[in-house]
Amino acid sequence: MxxxxxxxxxxxxxxVRRVAFHVLLALLVVCVALGTGVLGYHFLADLPWxxxxxxxxxxxxxxxxxxxxxxxxxxxxxxxxxxxxxxVFIAVASMLVSPFMxxxxxxxxxxxx
Numbered sequence: 865m866x867x868x869x870x871x872x873x874x875x876x877x878x879x880v881r882r883v884a885f886h887v888l889l890a891l892l893v894v895c896v897a898l899g900t901g902v903l904g905y906h907f908l909a910d911l912p913w914x915x916x917x918x919x920x921x922x923x924x925x926x927x928x929x930x931x932x933x934x935x936x937x938x939x940x941x942x943x944x945x946x947x948x949x950x951x952v953f954i955a956v957a958s959m960l961v962s963p964f965m966x967x968x969x970x971x972x973x974x975x976x977x
Contacts, residue, residue, distance in 0.1 A: 867970065869970060869973045873970055873971055879967060882963050883963050883964075886959050886960060886962065889959055890959040890960055893952060893956055894952070897924055897949065900920075901916075901921075902920045904945055905919045905920055905942075908935070908937045908938045908941045909938035909942070911931060919942075923942070923945055923949050924949045924952065929942060
């Protein structure tokens with residue numbers, strides 16, 4: 865996906881396309897994670913759709929739950945969803961930072977001919 869260190873630095877237009885691809889990929893991951901949370905809260909915690917969206921959004925953003933959970937299944941889901949959300953945060957942050965870090969590191973290793 866990325867150019868080898870012996871290859872020249874990517875031009876600006878191609879780099880912008882690469883960044884746009886990473887942003888779209890990160891948005892896709894966030895949408896899938898949010899959708900998973902909404903479905904879980906709606907069907908396992910018996911929350912209305914809007915409340916399920918609110919709880920999933922708050923957990924995914926790291927803010928914490930809003931509604932109290934009453935069933936054991938909902939509590940199990942919320943526990944695993946919170947752990948999953950932490951991993952999603954790390955993955956999305958990595959996706960957004962990686963093109964820039966690669967460009968910086970690549971620039972340091974390019975041999976000027």
